[in-house]
Amino acid sequence: MQLKEVRARKIKDSRGEPTIEISIGKSTASSPSGKSTGKYETPSFRKSFDWNIKYLNKERFDIPINSFDDLKKLEFSIKKKLKLDDAKQFGANALFALECAILKSLAAEQKKELWQIINPRAKKFPLPVGNAVGGGLHSHNKEAPTFQEFLIIPQSKSPKQNFILMKNIHANLKSKVKVGSKNDEGAWQTSLNNEEILEVLSKFKGIRIGIDAAASAFHKNSEYIYKNKTLNRQTQIHYINALIKKYDLLYCEDPLDEEDFMGFRKIKHSSNNLVVGDDLTATHISRLKKAIRLKAINAMIVKPNQNGSLVELKEVMAVCKKNNIETIISHRSGETMDNALADLAFGFGADFIKCGIATKWREAKLKRLIEIEKTI
Helix, strand or coil: CEECCCEEEEEECCCCCEEEEEEECCEEEECCECCCCCCCCCCCCCCCHHHHHHHHHHCCCCEECCCHHHHHHHHHHHHHHHCCCCHHHHCHHHHHHHHHHHHHHHHHHCCCCHHHHHCCCCCCCCEEEEEEEECHHHCCCCCCCCCCEEEEEECCCCHHHHHHHHHHHHHHHHHHCCCCCECCCCCEECCCCHHHHHHHHCCCCCEEEEEECCHHHHEECCEEECCCCEECHHHHHHHHHHHHHHHCCCEEECCCCCCCHHHHHCCCCECCEEEEECCCCCCCHHHHHHHHHCCCCCEEEECHHHHCCHHHHHHHHHHHHHCCCEEEEECCCECCCCCHHHHHHHHHCCCEEECCCCCHHHHHHHHHHHHHHHHC
């Protein structure tokens, strides 16, 4: 495939905020955008949103791309033309949407599925991590729980069965957590506290449960500020470990501040309990390697648009596999109808896919996994 003309335009994400969509031939890809962003996340755009769109619409790349690895040619060309140290400086959202559109176009030309361009031998389906009840920065009610997400994780090997179970539990939760509305990600909003929500979730069968504490959001002056208490670093570690034990949490994401690698190390790790880095690692290989060296995590959130480069994303996944770090390919709070996240999770062999449960933007990814299941 000869990459020449690229068309870029502005669209709105699920929060009604602007993001970028890129078309190559008849293939189109778009990038989500995050609301809860870590300090080390790659900036979304180069100089500005409009700058990226204007650049892409006028630039002629004229690059031959016949496989996934040929994306390296694209990144080298961008670095050279713009005199950048790293292609990610082009902007994570713009680079991700561009590379994803290229792979979709290549798949169409070769009459393949997107995941087959990444890995034609892929066969492992990721387990879904569903945000069922929301709090923190993702909720709008003043009485929201401090933790950002309360998660359910079905255990079936079948994407269809997992989808059905999550949808049923999500619907059932409306009355149990005393809610009135959904947040940005389709999770129920509630005034129940952290422990009350976990107590409700622990009663459901066929799932494991977890949290995304997003602790950096309520970490101030070396303390963790809850509505009814303030904890220092040591008592926060004790509190998280107590929750893991009491509720048999499979999944614990960002339980401490994004700078506290050594604190993460003190959170209970086991094959039955995942300590997940998100803001800590920010989908960057240097942060990942530091976390591995310090034994801070045994699982990592991988957000494609947080890094931007699918070339580096492939390396991140390889480093994780080599070091027995489980991987969670993840959506963002501001999503689009693009369902490529499912192909990326399946193609890269992710252990989990985190893409919510409700709303059409979340369901698009889960339904795509079901489509892939039918073809395998």
